[in-house]
Amino acid sequence: MTTFETNRLIMRPFEVSDFEPFAALNRDPMVMEHFLAPLTDDESQRFMNAINREHDARGYGLWALERKDTRDFIGFTGLHHHDGATPPFPCVEVGWRLAVDAWGNGFVTEAGLRALDHGFDAAGLEEIVSFTIPANTRSRAVMDRIGLTHDPTRDFDHPRVPIGHPHRRHVLYRITRDEWDTAR
Numbered sequence: 001m002t003t004f005e006t007n008r009l010i011m012r013p014f015e016v017s018d019f020e021p022f023a024a025l026n027r028d029p030m031v032m033e034h035f036l037a038p039l040t041d042d043e044s045q046r047f048m049n050a051i052n053r054e055h056d057a058r059g060y061g062l063w064a065l066e067r068k069d070t071r072d073f074i075g076f077t078g079l080h081h082h083d084g085a086t087p088p089f090p091c092v093e094v095g096w097r098l099a100v101d102a103w104g105n106g107f108v109t110e111a112g113l114r115a116l117d118h119g120f121d122a123a124g125l126e127e128i129v130s131f132t133i134p135a136n137t138r139s140r141a142v143m144d145r146i147g148l149t150h151d152p153t154r155d156f157d158h159p160r161v162p163i164g165h166p167h168r169r170h171v172l173y174r175i176t177r178d179e180w181d182t183a184r
């Protein structure tokens, strides 16, 4: 499994000792405001297992973020392959989730750029997308900062969100490998 070092972070596979802070992150209503619901600890355990399985299977996945200065686990950033037949699926998404006390430092921007580099260079992907509900301005700002572009023609109703739920509509941002190469 791949591990990276950026200026301020270690991006690495999840370790058993990450479980408590990871579950706390997924239980936090402020962090999970734009999702259907916070996760139970059982859901967090299944999620953590699935993350490391994806690293083994695909050579990429969501990386645990560890601050180099404090050695604290602060969240995750990385790539996730979505199956599915209705656009934008199948696709590879760049995504993130960070403990509130770590917001506002550019950590996810730093990790997101490294994840894109891995996706286009080592993993050979042609396009990477990111999506969220329109109101998630903090996440949309990360998408902008790392070079993704909103494509309103590809906004979509998320099939895993119930019809009529206010979180069903999603905005889609994307970047191609050519655009990434040109921007570097």
Ligand SMILES: CC(C)(COP(=O)(O)OP(=O)(O)OC[C@H]1O[C@@H](n2cnc3c(N)ncnc32)[C@H](O)[C@@H]1OP(=O)(O)O)[C@@H](O)C(=O)NCCC(=O)NCCS
Pocket: 030, 031, 032, 034, 095, 096, 097, 098, 099, 102, 103, 104, 105, 106, 107, 108, 109, 110, 131, 132, 133, 136, 138, 139, 142, 145
């Ligand atoms: C989305 C989320 C990861 C964004 O976190 P964030 O800390 O705002 O994002 P970044 O790490 O890129 O940091 C950017 C902020 O740090 C500031 N910053 C400080 N130093 C910086 C640096 N070196 N580089 C970039 N930004 C820096 C920026 O100005 C910006 O601050 P602002 O919000 O006041 O404008 C976070 O809000 C989160 O976890 N939300 C809940 C989960 C979620 O919604 N995930 C996405 C689902 S699609």
